[in-house]
Amino acid sequence: MANLYAFSRETVARIWRAVLYVERAFLAAGQPTARSRRLPRTYRRFTLTGTLSAGGSAAVTWPDDSTGTVYDRDKCCWGLEGETGEAYAVGTGTGVEWRVCKNPGQATYPGSLKSDTTSSPTTVNVTIDGTVQDVPCVLGMLPATGKKYEAGTKVYVGHFRGEWHIVSVLACTVDA
Secondary structure, three states: OOOOOOOOHHHHHHHHHHHHHHHHHHHHOOOOOOOOOOOOOOEEEEEEOOOEOOOOEEEEEOOOOOEEEEEOOOOOOOEOOOOEEEEEEEEEOOEEEEEEEEOOOOOEEEEEEOOOEOOOOEEEEEEEOOEEEEEEEEOOOOOOOOEEEOOOOEEEEEEEOOEEEEEEEOOOOEEO
């Protein structure tokens, strides 16, 4: 029979002895029991009850209607209240921390300007599951002097590293 992993029997035995040595060290330090050599990865779906910004944390509800907090340690996830994602459990020195592994946020969100706009940041209304939310957004291109974007103007917003940006404005400016 061919050797699938390209390791000799002696090499496999040496690797196995090294693994056992490390496991014994963990057992001696009061780590997982011998019956559970590897802790199983535990995943849990959640619904945001607050806004999640990259690198931050947010309050959530779990499927059993209990509440908790999720953390984005990788600084790459975001989401608005009402969106769903997935988290995994990580053991810490003080307990269990739930870290986001499936981003609840979307690439872009359609919305509308909450009020007449001539400056940045401005507030955009975004609807998630029938609930309108106010999102503070950076407006990259300000209207010319004497011009404004009217309230209700349709826009698309996106999230970038903890900050919301207006990606596209779907109407022209009008006189202020």
